Amino acid sequence: MDTISLLKELTETNGIPGREEDVARLMMHYMDGLAHIERDRLGSVIGIKRGFAKGVRVSLSAHLDEVGFMVKSITERGFLLFQPLGGWIPQVMPAHRVVVYTEQGTVEGIIGSKSKHLLSVENRKEGFTKEQLFIDIGTSSREETLELGVRIGDSIAPASTLSVLNQGQYIAGKALDNRLGCAALIQVLEALAEGDHPNIIYAIATAQEEIGRRGALTAAHLVQPELAIVLDTGTARDIPGAENIDGPVCGKGPLLFMYDASMLPNQRFVRYVEHVAEKMGIPLQYEFLSFGKTDAGQIHTYGAGVPTIVIGFPTRYMHTHNCVTHLQDYERVVRLVTALLRGLDQAVVDHIMFR
Known part of the structure; x- marks a missing residue:
């Protein structure tokens, strides 16, 4: 399925906190054949894609629910x-x-x-x-x-439908926060189906993020990740009245979150992302989320601690009936995350974990 069709189906399927089952069912449909599927009891969907038997447990997560x-x-x-x-x-x-x-x-x-x-x-x-x-x-x-x-x-x-704006470069619709991340989970799994990867990937669509990041906590207990990548949206500043606010804009590359109100990313992991992005010619933008939180806030403190990063999509008008984002940013996130997962060999993992 192409990207627009996938995003249209995911965004137009309703799934507010505590009632994510329709979106969860859709995610399981698309994960079927790409990963072994499990659930937690809060409603999160977990697709397990095994690489090397002794590989590191890496979670790649995005939240199912919308406001x-x-x-x-x-x-x-x-x-x-x-x-x-x-x-x-x-x-x-x-x-x-x-x-x-x-x-x-x-x-x-x-x-x-x-x-x-x-x-x-x-x-x-x-x-x-x-x-x-x-x-x-x-x-x-x-x-x-x-x-x-x-x-x-x-x-x-x-209630809102997905629209394509500006000859396909921009899309507008509800629930881009965070069905963009859910679609990326599916397309990363599709990409990983071709060739090897060195670890055990847990593609997790989490429940109830918008009311306290609850599914991220229950899923972490089930998966027990050793490294984590979280996908979420960030606030684009390229609108009238926000031109003087420093921050990301649509169409200029994926976001790398350097701070949010619940987490500081692992700096060695950050440098790894920067290195891979530079090698691939993918520009990065940096997000500082002073008042918001992501699932990473729950995941990175699980157990003895989980080195975690957040990669995101610059998005306008979040938490409304009609958000706007740029398709090139989405496509670059999928390519970047796929490359990150393929490149997480033992040497890179040991460096990130400082061991």
């Missing part, structure tokens, strides 16, 4: 009040479509807010808080909403 919502209460007029799952800001929510998952099936809805005609001049300047927003599913009473099967705690996913 979404949960039904918190139902009003007398049938509207849904909701709990955000993941890091939403209220300004990007109103007027977008969502899908509510009930035991009777799915229900479509719109995130609603007061019209500007009902707001004072002062209110228009202030913007909305999440408590002022609601979901309209086209009912007029609580009873009608209940008849559709909606209950407290039901999952709510953003």
Whole structure:
């Protein structure tokens, strides 16, 4: 399957925290034949690709889930009040479509807010808080909403389709954070199917990253990695109003995370990535994530410690219904990660582990 078709299927398949099973099922479908598949009990998918029998246990992970919502209460007029799952800001929510998952099936809805005609001049300047927003599913009473099967705690996913922009260089859609990483897991496994690699690779699609990186912890206990590569998105700064903020831009190469709020990468591992990227002619950009966290924060402290790096995709408008990224960055990540895994021989591993 080509990259666009794969990304379209992955991003348009809904999977918010705690309800990742549809995406997990899709990942298992594509991993079938490429790796031996296992699961943890939180919902993560693990594809095991064995190289040399005495090779190092290397995890390559990306999270399954996307930001979404949960039904918190139902009003007398049938509207849904909701709990955000993941890091939403209220300004990007109103007027977008969502899908509510009930035991009777799915229900479509719109995130609603007061019209500007009902707001004072002062209110228009202030913007909305999440408590002022609601979901309209086209009912007029609580009873009608209940008849559709909606209950407290039901999952709510953003509704959006993948689009190709600018003659195929840019794509736009929901859940690029982090279905880009999930697609890369599959395509790296496809690349590793041709030829040898020196270690045991665990391609892990983790659950519940957006609400505390929980699947990364359970998967680490199951896999017991000795080295780890985490794939995730980073914030592109190439938009109006952010030109003076130093950082990555779309189309200029994969991200190498030098810092996030939960992890410092292994510096020998960082230098190895830089060396391989330079040899391949792949430009790198550096990400410093002062307020965000990735699955690496859970993985690198497992057991006695796991040398870990994070490689990412520069992405605009993360945690919205429509993110934007550059396909060349994605393709370079797949090539780079494949080369990193093939090159992790015993000498390189010993140097990274300082032994």
